[in-house]
Amino acid sequence: GAGVSQTPSNKVTEKGKYVELRCDPISGHTALYWYRQSLGQGPEFLIYFQGTGAADDSGLPNDRFFAVRPEGSVSTLKIQRTERGDSAVYLCASSFGLPDTDTQYFGPGTRLTVL
Amino acid sequence: RKEVEQDPGPFNVPEGATVAFNCTYSNSASQSFFWYRQDCRKEPKLLMSVYSSGNEDGRFTAQLNRASQYISLLIRDSKLSDSATYLCVVNARRGSTLGRLYFGRGTQLTVWP
Numbered sequence: 140g141a142g143v144s145q146t147p148s149n150k151v152t153e154k155g156k157y158v159e160l161r162c163d164p165i166s167g168h169t170a171l172y173w174y175r176q177s178l179g180q181g182p183e184f185l186i187y188f189q190g191t192g193a194a195d196d197s198g199l200p201n202d203r204f205f206a207v208r209p210e211g212s213v214s215t216l217k218i219q220r221t222e223r224g225d226s227a228v229y230l231c232a233s234s235f236g237l238p239d240t241d242t243q244y245f246g247p248g249t250r251l252t253v254l
Numbered sequence: 255r256k257e258v259e260q261d262p263g264p265f266n267v268p269e270g271a272t273v274a275f276n277c278t279y280s281n282s283a284s285q286s287f288f289w290y291r292q293d294c295r296k297e298p299k300l301l302m303s304v305y306s307s308g309n310e311d312g313r314f315t316a317q318l319n320r321a322s323q324y325i326s327l328l329i330r331d332s333k334l335s336d337s338a339t340y341l342c343v344v345n346a347r348r349g350s351t352l353g354r355l356y357f358g359r360g361t362q363l364t365v366w367p
Contacts, residue, residue, distance in 0.1 A: 172354070181258070181341050181357030182298065195354060230297060243355060245297035 143246035151252045160216040160249045164233030174230040221253045260342045260358035275327045275361045277342030286345035332365045
């Protein structure tokens, strides 16, 4: 079946602009995660959704970052007033339901470049 | 201190070699342990889960030592296709936070002919 999909695959923007990154999880997966991976580092947790609600948003670096999942499926990560330090690969993952035990399947990521 | 520490390498080994990666984790309440593989400019993919009793999947053997908070991955008879970055991953609960994944920075492996 289809895996996790993310759009766009690449996004180049200018400092100060607003961007939206989209994630379409595996059908039937109730848990959805956003991670950020900087060059030479492992992915770093941002936020976790169980259904429509954000169960844990403690990884969001500041209030410029916000994510929604209004219908419990597709999620959008929104970044306001982008900064050069926001440049990274933004990875989305989904799992069946129980974050403690379920395997998380990752999408191909969106490579964000802030000029 | 980072949740998961691992040697970034790089490890450069010939085909057929045996190579071992290690990592340590800081949260003694960690519950699940994994090795993920990440190819260049691709997403991480689960290689195998790691259990206290040790587990094997073909040429790959993973071990967990809870007392030392130490995880290992052994690759036998390395293939060119094993070239990738190997990420040590821990799923831990902290207070009310459910089990988010904590990743090490990854260990880069290159297998040469």
